[in-house]
Amino acid sequence: MADSVRVLYVDDDPAFADRVSAALRQEDDRITVESATSARAGLERLDGEIDCIVSAYALPESDGIEFLDAVRKSDPDLPFVLFTDAGDETVASEAIAAGATDYLPKEGGDGLSALADRVVDAVESYRTDRRRYERELEEQQIKIRALHTVAARINTADSSDTVYEAVVEAAEAILDFDITIADAAVEDVLVPRAVSTELSTDEYFEETPIGAEDNLGAEAYRTGESSVIDDLRELDVVPADSEFRSVLTVPIGDYGVLQAADHNPGTFDEGDLELAELLVAHARARLSQLEARQELQQRTEELQRKNERLDEFTRFVSHDLRNPLNVAQGRLELAAEDCDSEHLNEVAAAHERMANLIEDLLTLARAEKPPTEYEWVALAELLDRCWRTVDTKHASLDVDIDRGVTLLADHDRLRQLLENLLRNSVQHGGDAVTITVGELDDGFYLADDGEGIPESERDSVFESGYTTARNGTGFGLSIVKKITEAHGWDIDVTESSEGGARFEITGVDVTR
Structure with missing residues (x-):
């Protein structure tokens, strides 16, 4: 280890602190020592540049174990050596349990000479771990970037089989999974859609019932939960190959399951699972798009x-x-x-x-054809025009709608709808009926003070041929129903406040 080592020594005995500092520098000239006389002062000295902490057990208003707990909250891995009093093995045991890197009695044995070796060993180990972690993190980031690149291919796949094939290929090439299988859910079974080059479909189950209790893939599909199994021989499951020991399983939403297997135990870890789930997320999104397109x-x-x-x-x-x-x-x-x-x-x-x-x-x-020409229609103005074209006899119309209210609709079909509703009220409500049209949050209503529609007949009034008028054809309200459905609206008939009929049209795009 060629780099310098910064040590923070915490002890309320300044004389002994000087001895420790001198001894450490004498044993290894790479070591520099900074001192603090209390746990609080020691915490204040932690600036991210300290390589190791050496602390006495007895400290003012605290002890070495409590100091260790405080250090671990800010840095779980920083090397920490507890300098215990001679013969205090119980404290040493507690220190190790609390996360201390090492412990050493202050007196006896090699003493301060041994402390330098312990410090250097702890720092070296801490740095091969940090570097290994940084290297693994970098590799993980490289794989993540590569998976996002693969996503471009997945997002242009024109079939579900192409998606499954791209997922398996990425699992082999990027995630280094030797054995990978992508199953698709078809009715009540899982069917292999793509397998890695290490396998052929003949080596794998032809299909797996989704309800199978002894199958990891089926269980993952049912529960929607991923899993990593270190050793299949410790579970009561039936692997596709009896030689498989470790398995990683990730459900692809409602579409299927991705599994990776290996003949060695403990092959997969949480990092592999995270990457596999990222890959599957891209696949799931594309499969959803393909399903919607179909x-x-x-x-x-x-x-x-x-x-x-x-x-x-x-x-x-x-x-x-x-x-x-x-x-x-x-x-x-x-x-x-x-x-x-x-x-x-x-x-x-x-x-x-x-x-x-x-x-x-x-x-x-x-009326059954979906509208093709939508426009914003001023409802109050259209009602005025409709009223002039309907044989109103002695009926009256009360438009309780702001002149600025507009509806997004096919103009001609909306006019047909309004005319039919107005005509229906005149025909069934009597010559002197009063009709009121008002606003709703997402639509409008038309109500009258006529005889109304019995509750037992309200489900039938929109059926073709239904009429109680002597000269009616029975298609007027059926046409109204078809026009609302073609627009994607809803219509409901209830009783008005005056006891007549009230038709409510909702689900409409309205501006005010």
């Missing part, structure tokens, strides 16, 4: 198929139903010129109802 693709394809069916239905209603109805209406007009019969009026009324049904069917089909 779900989005499936929803998109399903929506596309649904829209195609709706378009086909719309064409059918628009042409195949309207054309025969137009022919029938034309023939009815000709028949009315040839004869005068009360039956013709009933036929005309039936034709009108069929035309209304066709129009509502078309509106209902269009």
